[in-house]
Structures are given as C-alpha cells and as structure tokens.
Amino acid sequence: xxxxxxxxxxxxxxxxxxxxxxxxxxxxxxxxxxxxxxxxxxxxxxxxxxxxxxxxxxxxxxxxxxxxxxxxxxxxxxxxxxxxxxxxxxxxxxxxxxxxxxxxxxxxxxxxxxxxxxxxxxxxxxxxxxxxxxxxxxxxxxxxxxxxxxxxxxxxxxxxxxxxxxxxxxxxxxxxxxxxxxxxxxxxxxxxxxxxxxxxxxxxxxxxxxxxxxxxxxxxxxxxxxxxxxxxxxxxxxxxxxxxxxxxxxxxxxxxxxxxxxxxxxxxxxxxxxxxxxxxxxxxxxxxxxxxxxxxxxxxxxxxxxxxxxxxxxxxxxxxxxxxxxxxxxxxxxxxxxxxxxxxxxxxxxxxxxxxxxxxxxxxxxxxxxxxxxxxxxxxxxxxxxxxxxxxxxxxxxxxxxxxxxxxxxx
Numbered sequence: 001x002x003x004x005x006x007x008x009x010x011x012x013x014x015x016x017x018x019x020x021x022x023x024x025x026x027x028x029x030x031x032x033x034x035x036x037x038x039x040x041x042x043x044x045x046x047x048x049x050x051x052x053x054x055x056x057x058x059x060x061x062x063x064x065x066x067x068x069x070x071x072x073x074x075x076x077x078x079x080x081x082x083x084x085x086x087x088x089x090x091x092x093x094x095x096x097x098x099x100x101x102x103x104x105x106x107x108x109x110x111x112x113x114x115x116x117x118x119x120x121x122x123x124x125x126x127x128x129x130x131x132x133x134x135x136x137x138x139x140x141x142x143x144x145x146x147x148x149x150x151x152x153x154x155x156x157x158x159x160x161x162x163x164x165x166x167x168x169x170x171x172x173x174x175x176x177x178x179x180x181x182x183x184x185x186x187x188x189x190x191x192x193x194x195x196x197x198x199x200x201x202x203x204x205x206x207x208x209x210x211x212x213x214x215x216x217x218x219x220x221x222x223x224x225x226x227x228x229x230x231x232x233x234x235x236x237x238x239x240x241x242x243x244x245x246x247x248x249x250x251x252x253x254x255x256x257x258x259x260x261x262x263x264x265x266x267x268x269x270x271x272x273x274x275x276x277x278x279x280x281x282x283x284x285x286x287x288x289x290x291x292x293x294x295x296x297x298x299x300x301x302x303x304x305x306x307x308x309x310x311x312x313x314x315x316x317x318x319x320x321x322x323x324x325x326x327x328x329x330x331x332x333x334x335x336x337x338x339x340x341x342x343x344x345x346x347x348x349x350x351x352x353x354x355x356x357x358x359x360x361x362x363x364x365x366x367x368x369x370x371x372x373x374x375x376x377x378x379x380x381x382x383x384x385x386x387x388x389x390x391x392x393x394x395x396x397x398x399x400x401x402x403x404x405x406x407x408x409x410x411x
Contacts, residue, residue, distance in 0.1 A: 003125070003243060006250050007094050010121035011036075015091035018081075018115065020074050020098050024051055024064045027094050036094075037069040037086065039077060044068045074098065075107050075154065078114040089117035095124040097248075100211045103156045105223075106149040106232050113234035113255055120255045122235060126215060127248040130287045131407075134214035135169040135183040139280075142226050144213075149232065155207050158196050164210035166192035171405030182405050217242070217249045218280035224253065225276060229269050231258050333395035334360050337370065340398050342408075344371035364392045369411055378409030 007027045011017050017036040019028050028034035040047060044067045051062045070080040077093070093112050102108050112122050129137060148157075169183035198204070215223070217240050227233035235253035242249050261269060337343050338356040345355055351368055352358060359370050369376050379393040380386060383406060386396050397406065 003246060006241070006243070007096060007123050007125060010123055010252060011092045011094065016088070017092040017094065018070070018077065018090055020077075020093070020095040022066070022096075023047065024057060024061045026064075026066055027096060030066055037081075037084075038066060039070040039072070039074060039080065040068045041071070041073060042068070043071045073154070075102065075104055075111060077108070078111045081115050089120065090115055091117060091120050093120070093122045095122070097125060097127070099124045100126045100213050100215070101209060103160070103212050104148045104153040105213060106145050106227060107152075109227070109233040109235055109253075113257075116255045118255055118257060121238070122253040122255070123250070124253070125243055125248055125250050126220065127211075128216055128242075129214040130216055130284075131182075131247045133168045133170065133183075134211055136185050137163060137167045137211075137214040139216060139219040140213040140223070142223055145223065145227070146232070148212075155205070156210050156212050158199055160212050161199075161208045161210050162192050162196045165195065182407060216280065216283055218276060218283050220249070220251060222273070222276045222280060224251075225269075225273060228256070228259075229261065229273075234258055333392050333399065336395045336398035337392065340370070340394055342371050342374040342394060342397075347371050360392050360395065364394070370394050373408075373410060375409040375411045378411070382407065382409050 004027055011028055011034070013033045013035065015035065017028055017034065018039055019026055019036050020039045022038050022040075026036075026038065028036040030036060030038075042050070044065075047068060048062070048065050051057055051065050054062075070077070070084055072080045074095070081087075081090075093116060099105065099108075109122075116122070127134065129135060129139065165186075166189045168186045168188065170186060171183055199206075221237050221240050224233060224235060224237045228236055234255055234257050236256045237251065238254045239252045240249055334357060337360050343356055343359070348355065348359060348363070348368070348370055352363060354363065356370075359368065363370070364376050367377050374394060374397075376393050379397060379401075383393075383396075383401070386393060386401075389396075393409075397408070
C-alpha cells in the first residue's frame with residue numbers, strides 16, 4: 001500500500017477531515033474531491049511565497065499549494081476550528097511528519113480529541129529513530145511528555161534543541177562502512193552547547209523547529225497506551241505499521257474518550273504493557289544485531305569480494321552467456337552479484353543447481369536467496385522503489401544500496 005493510501009485508510013471523500021501542514025503535497029487533496037480543511041502556521045500567501053523561493057521545489061510542485069483554512073499552532077487545533085466557525089466534529093485528522101515536532105504531544109492529542117467525533121481517527125506518519133537523524137538519541141519517555149504538559153509547553157525547550165543538534169546523525173554511506181554503524185553522529189556537540197548557553201543568557205525565546213520526540217514503533221505504542229491508561233489521551237492505538245517507502249511508521253489512533261479502568265482492565269493493561277516493553281527492548285536488540293552483521297559483511301565484501309582461481313573461468317563463461325544474449329547492461333550487475341560476499345555459490349547451488357548468472361536472470365524473480373545471510377524478498381520489501389525498477393536486489397545493494405546507507409535484509 002502506498003504512503004498516501006495508508007494515510008487515507010480511514011478517510012473518504014464524503015467524510016470531513018483536517019490535514020496538518022500539507023504544504024505542496026496534500027494527502028487528502030481538495031483537487032481530488034476530499035472535504036478537508038488544511039491547517040498551517042502560515043497563511044496561504046506566505047506559504048505560496050515560501051514555496052516559490054524553495055530551491056528544492058519544481059514550478060509544477062509550487063502550483064500544488066492549496067489554500068490554508070486554519071492558520072495557527074496545531075496544539076490549538078480545536079480552538080482554530082471554533083474560530084473558523086467549524087463547530088461540527090470531524091471524521092479524521094491527518095498529520096504527516098508533524099507529530100515528532102510537537103513540543104506538547106499530550107496537549108495536541110487532547111485538542112484533536114475535542115475536534116473529532118467519537119470513533120474518529122487521527123492518522124499520522126513519523127520517523128523511526130533507528131533509521132533517521134535520531135539514531136543515537138534516547139527514546140522519548142512519558143515523563144518528558146507529562147513534564148511538557150504540566151509546563152504548558154508551546155515551543156521546544158533549550159534542552160530539546162540541544163539534544164537534536166548535539167545528537168543528530170547522518171547516513172554514513174560509503175565512508176568507512178566496515179568500521180561504523182549505518183549512521184554516524186554529527187560533530188556539533190560544542191556548537192550545540194554554545195547555542196544553548198547563548199540563548200539562555202540572552203533569554204532568547206525564538207522558535208527553533210526540532211524533533212521534540214524520538215520514537216521506535218514500539219516506544220510510540222507504549223507512550224500512547226500509557227497516556228490513554230492515565231487519562232492523558234483520549235486515543236487508543238488501533239494500528240502501527242512500517243512505512244516501507246520513506247522509512248518511519250504509520251499510526252492510526254481512534255478516539256475512544258476518557259475511561260475509568262476496572263481492576264480487571266487495569267490488570268489487562270499491565271499485562272499488555274509488559275509485552276510492549278519487552279518488544280521495545282527486543283526491537284532495539286535486532287537493530288544492534290543487524291548493524292553488527294552489516295559491519296561483518298561490509299568487511300568481508302572488501303576483503304574477499306573478488307573471484308579467484310577456477311572462479312575466473314566460470315565468470316568468463318557466464319559473461320559470454322550474457323553477451324550472447326546481448327544483455328550487456330547485465331554485465332555490471334552480474335559482476336556485483338558474483339563478487340559479493342553475500343552470494344554463496346554452494347548454498348545457492350543446493351537450492352537450484354545454478355550460479356550467479358541464474359540468480360541474476362531467474363532466481364531473484366522466483367524469490368530465491370543468494371546465500372544464507374541475504375533475503376531477496378526482504379530487501380525488496382524494505383525498498384519498494386527497487387522492486388518497482390525490477391533490478392536484482394543483491395546487485396542493487398552492492399552497486400547502490402550500500403553507498404546510500406540502506407540496510408541489509410537478513411534471512
């Protein structure tokens with residue numbers, strides 16, 4: 001399912017909805033017939049002016065900017081609706097890559113609860129910290145959310161700004177991949193501290209947009225489940241699924257209202273909470289295991305990823321086959337597969353009796369794995385853009401994926 005379809009799962013053209021911060025690419029587009037209001041901190045003219053000056057947008061993308069209906073901070077979404085004369089509750093709210101920026105998530109959730117009708121859905125997509133700039137940041141705790149709620153936070157704190165700048169990471173690509181994880185921390189710790197000290201001394205209240213929260217899918221589910229149990233949020237978690245296109249994950253939250261838990265329901269909550277807590281730890285362990293195995297195979301690829309001895313004759317024969325087929329464009333992918341430490345000739349031969357050329361031309365299409373440590377279907381699931389091109393997954397990883405910082409798909 002595409003990113004847009006996933007976010008529209010609980011929205012229809014006959015329903016009334018709100019989309020937060022659509023900019024030039026609204027999910028529930030008015031042009032497509034959706035009865036949806038757009039909320040942004042800037043008015044229409046300001047957004048169009050900013051879009052026209054945005055060097056990353058094409059002229060065609062600039063024309064997609066649609067009129068803003070609710071101008072203001074999303075923390076006050078219910079008040080903005082009333083001020084605009086929208087007193088009837090809505091069916092859905094969509095927030096794409098906005099929730100992690102909120103300085104007061106509990107206040108936002110409560111405001112959305114007042115704007116939606118009972119049973120309405122808040123659909124969001126947020127980044128997974130294990131695959132973005134938040135890689136080295138600690139998971140956000142409910143403690144931080146409650147503290148922000150009691151403090152009536154309206155903007156990121158100096159501490160949140162410092163953490164974002166001082167702990168930010170970038171994809172390492174092809175820079176020393178055998179010695180590092182997929183992400184390396186930026187070297188901006190001193191600058192981040194100096195900015196904090198300067199802002200504090202100057203009593204600078206400027207709004208700095210950062211990720212106020214960092215999640216994994218499990219930690220996000222834990223936050224929302226506990227917030228509902230404590231009466232801090234009126235939403236139950238209906239579904240959390242991975243965003244296979246851009247990374248991160250989707251979450252659909254259904255408005256249930258505020259409930260008083262019986263003894264039996266309380267016991268059930270704590271049992272479910274324990275399951276989530278354990279899953280959070282297990283997921284983090286899997287990330288660490290994946291990173292370590294990636295390091296091993298990156299090193300192996302560089303040390304042993306070359307054909308030797310009798311392998312040269314086999315390679316020459318396979319290249320001759322590709323050339324006779326006039327598939328010259330397959331020579332480079334073939335060499336990538338053949339010399340990959342992830343291609344195990346003995347393992348593959350046991351499956352089908354063929355070699356690298358067979359995997360390149362037929363095996364991958366049949367879902368066969370090239371070795372015991374690489375999943376053909378797994379890599380394509382992780383990278384649907386590769387699946388759409390039809391390129392051999394192992395060849396893509398060796399030629400492009402590693403340099404782009406894409407993760408191995410382990411069997």
